[in-house]
Amino acid sequence: MTHLSPALPASGFAEEEIARFQDFFYRRTGIQFGAAKRYFVDRRLQERITATGAADLRAYLFALRHDDPDGTEFQHLVNAMTVNETYFFREEYQLRALSRELMPALAACRPGERLRIWSLPCSTGEEPYSIALHLIQNWPGLDSVEVEITGSDIDTRVLAQARRGVFEARSVQNLPGAVLQRHFERMSEGRWRISEALREAVSFSTANLSDPDSMRAHRGRYDVIFCRNLLIYFDDASRREAAEALYDSLRPGGFLCLGHSESMSRMSSLFTVRKCADAMVHQRPHA
Amino acid sequence: MPLTRAARPRAPRPAPLDHPDPAQRRLAVADCSLAEPLFARLEVEGDAAVRHAILTRLGALEEAGLEARLLPLLASEDVALRQDAILALRRRGGAAVPALAAQLAAPEPDLRIFAANVLEGCALPDARAALTARLAEEADAAVCLALVEALAQIGTPREAPALLALRARFAEEPCLGFAIAIALDQMGSGA
Numbered sequence: 001m002t003h004l005s006p007a008l009p010a011s012g013f014a015e016e017e018i019a020r021f022q023d024f025f026y027r028r029t030g031i032q033f034g035a036a037k038r039y040f041v042d043r044r045l046q047e048r049i050t051a052t053g054a055a056d057l058r059a060y061l062f063a064l065r066h067d068d069p070d071g072t073e074f075q076h077l078v079n080a081m082t083v084n085e086t087y088f089f090r091e092e093y094q095l096r097a098l099s100r101e102l103m104p105a106l107a108a109c110r111p112g113e114r115l116r117i118w119s120l121p122c123s124t125g126e127e128p129y130s131i132a133l134h135l136i137q138n139w140p141g142l143d144s145v146e147v148e149i150t151g152s153d154i155d156t157r158v159l160a161q162a163r164r165g166v167f168e169a170r171s172v173q174n175l176p177g178a179v180l181q182r183h184f185e186r187m188s189e190g191r192w193r194i195s196e197a198l199r200e201a202v203s204f205s206t207a208n209l210s211d212p213d214s215m216r217a218h219r220g221r222y223d224v225i226f227c228r229n230l231l232i233y234f235d236d237a238s239r240r241e242a243a244e245a246l247y248d249s250l251r252p253g254g255f256l257c258l259g260h261s262e263s264m265s266r267m268s269s270l271f272t273v274r275k276c277a278d279a280m281v282h283q284r285p286h287a
Numbered sequence: 288m289p290l291t292r293a294a295r296p297r298a299p300r301p302a303p304l305d306h307p308d309p310a311q312r313r314l315a316v317a318d319c320s321l322a323e324p325l326f327a328r329l330e331v332e333g334d335a336a337v338r339h340a341i342l343t344r345l346g347a348l349e350e351a352g353l354e355a356r357l358l359p360l361l362a363s364e365d366v367a368l369r370q371d372a373i374l375a376l377r378r379r380g381g382a383a384v385p386a387l388a389a390q391l392a393a394p395e396p397d398l399r400i401f402a403a404n405v406l407e408g409c410a411l412p413d414a415r416a417a418l419t420a421r422l423a424e425e426a427d428a429a430v431c432l433a434l435v436e437a438l439a440q441i442g443t444p445r446e447a448p449a450l451l452a453l454r455a456r457f458a459e460e461p462c463l464g465f466a467i468a469i470a471l472d473q474m475g476s477g478a
Contacts, residue, residue, distance in 0.1 A: 019411045023381040032410075114291065132290055148293045201290035210347070212317050217296040219314065235408055237378035241343050248317060270336070287310075 013042055017057045021045065024061060029078065029154065030210035030238030044080040051076070079157045086126045088133070088167070089174040091228065094257050095130065097279040098224065099138040102255050106223050107145050109253060114146040118222040118249065120207055121230055122151030125162025126171055128202045129194055131226065133179055152207035152218075159204045165194040209242045218249045225250060228259040243268035252287035309334040316340040322350045335367060342371035346378030354379060354386035361390070361401040373401060377408035384409055388417035391434075399425070400433040407437035415441060419449040428460050435463065439470035447476035 013021075018041065026032050033041050045057065052073060054060035068074055089095065098117075106115050119128040128151035135142050153159055169190040172180055184192040208214040209230070225246055231239050246256055247270045256271065257279070258264065264271045264282045271282035301318035302311040305328070312328075313336060319325055322345060329341045342360075345353055357379075360372035376383045383405065390402035399421070406414045415438070422434050431453060438446050450467050457463045 016412050020381065023409075023411060027378075027380050027382075116293070135290075142289060144289070146289045146291045148291045150293045198290075201292060203293040205295070212320075212344075212347070216318065221296055235377070237346060237374040237408065240339075240374055241347055241378065244313075244317065244340055244343055248314060 013045065013057050017061075018042070018045075021057060021061055024064065025077075025081065026235075026238070028074065028210070029208065030234045030241060031081075032233065032235050032238075041081070048073070048077055048080055075156055079155045082155050082158075086123045087171045087174060088126050088130050090126065090130070091260060092134075092174070093278040094226070094228075094281075095134040096138075097276040097281060098131065098257070099135055100278065101276045102224055102281065103135070103139050103141055103145075103147075106253070106255075107141050110223070114148055115223045116148045116150070116221055117224045117226070118218065119149070119151045119226045120209065121153040121155075121227075122159075122162060122204065123153060123155075124158045124167070124171075125151055125165060125194075125202070125204070126167065127151065127226060127228070128162075128204075129165070129198060132198055132202055133175075133183060136183075137179065149202045150222075151202060151204045153204075154206070154208045156206055159206060162204050163199070165199045167192050167194070209245055210238060212245070215245045215249065220248065220251055222249055223251055223254045224257065225254070226257045228257065229262070231258065231262050240268060243270060247271065247284055250284040252284055254284050256282040256284070258282065304328045309337050312337045313340045316344050319344065320348065320350075322348055322353050322356070326356055338368060339371050342368070342375040343378075346375030351382065354383045357383075358386055358390055361398055361405075362395070369401065373405050376405045380409060381411050381413065384411060384413045384417065388413070388420075391417055391421040396427045396430050399427070399430045403430070403433035403437045407440040410441040415443065415446055418442075419446050422449050422453050428457060428463055431457065431463055432466055435466045435470050439466070439473045442470065442474040444474055444476045447471055447474060450476075 018038070022033050022041070049057060049060045052060060052063065054063055064073060064077070103115065117131055119131060122128050128149050132149050135147060151162055166187065169192070172184065172192050180192065183195045183198060185195070187193050206214070207218065227246060231242060234242060243264055247268070250256065255274070256264070270284070272285055274281050274283045302315040304312060304315045304319060304324055306312050306315060312334065316325065316328070316337060317340065325341050325345055329338060332338050332341065345357060354376060357372055357376050361369055363369045363372070376387065387402045387406050391399050393399055393402070403418065406418055418434050418437050422431065425431050425434060435450065435453070438450065450471055454464055454467045
């Protein structure tokens with residue numbers, strides 16, 4: 001998942017300047033940096049200031065606001081401010097809920113229809129590829145039901161990595177040996193590349209949960225959304241905005257899977273909670 | 288293996304804000320980038336989910352100067368609407384702080400409390416300064432409690448003297464003293 005990294009040495013921006021920056025970033029992404037992330041924020045900001053040749057943070061922020069019409073530098077900033085730690089079959093119990101209960105239920109109530117699964121944020125691709133691998137291994141319905149899997153992230157750099165499908169040994173360590181042998185190709189330096197068939201089957205796109213323009217194209221499209229370990233970086237206000245956007249992206253009756261420490265109960269009355277044998281999920285009520 | 292590659296999704300056509308179906312009105316709200324039609328819709332909207340969506344959208348809009356129009360909603364008798372207004376104002380971040388600072392001097396204690404509730408989500412020097420300034424002159428203990436709770440969330444050790452002064456001023460209010468002790472602890476100034 002895309003999230004914020006541990007502390008690193010600070011470069012020493014004035015508190016008021018950094019507060020202005022954090023306010024700007026929050027307005028655009030819904031993400032809040034706590035005090036514990038200050039060193040990380042300072043260091044990544046300094047990297048962008050140096051890369052753009054801005055005189056200081058004030059000048060950089062001014063340029064972001066007024067001299068970045070296509071959002072290129074803002075995208076660089078987002079890429080710098082997010083780090084991505086994930087691995088295959090993370091929180092596997094939710095994948096079990098997907099193959100044992102959610103997919104059979106959806107296939108039964110939408111006979112003959114294509115089912116769409118969205119992984120947001122997908123980081124470097126481990127989650128959407130895990131979903132594909134898990135369904136191949138565990139859901140016989142895949143023989144007869146067309147399934148579309150899309151991974152999206154705010155960070156364009158990780159999406160490029162996801163499309164390449166090359167992973168470090170640490171990332172695939174939870175995969176059963178047979179899955180690794182069957183669906184991956186061993187590369188040099190202990191890295192593994194997922195099969196071309198799976199790279200072709202999973203598609204990737206940019207999406208910002210806090211940007212309605214970015215979310216509009218996904219409206220009413222998905223039967224299952226995995227949005228895990230992202231909302232913990234949002235405050236109550238931006239979480240409610242995200243809840244609305246996720247609800248709108250689901251088809252009626254569709255399911256939302258959040259991270260194990262996340263819940264919709266305090267931020268939205270839109271969803272109903274459904275208890276599966278392996279996990280708790282949120283459901284958009286049927287129309 | 289019928290895993291199928293997704294086609295590029297296309298954005299649907301926006302629905303009108305006065306669509307007879309509330310579900311379509313919710314989507315129309317999400318598509319609307321202008322505050323004026325959203326505020327107009329809010330005045331006549333009867334569906335709670337659509338009202339909620341309107342305030343969520345108003346909180347996120349780039350348009351400047353919406354705070355003054357959101358603030359009166361803090362006086363609403365509708366608890367859900369008021370709570371949505373608090374979060375909308377909070378989502379506006381630093382842009383809302385000047386209006387909220389002014390609201391801290393409102394004649395109604397409840398309005399001062401709600402302003403403090405919003406400010407506790409704005410970790411900005413201006414917000415801390417507004418809370419601290421109000422703390423020095425606030426006479427209502429309930430409002431003081433809200434100010435203290437807000438500073439507990441966003442305060443720094445620099446605000447500790449203001450809290451200690453308040454504790455001395457309200458020595459007969461043990462509840463306030465307890466909240467101040469917790470706030471000082473959270474701010475890293477516990478003694």
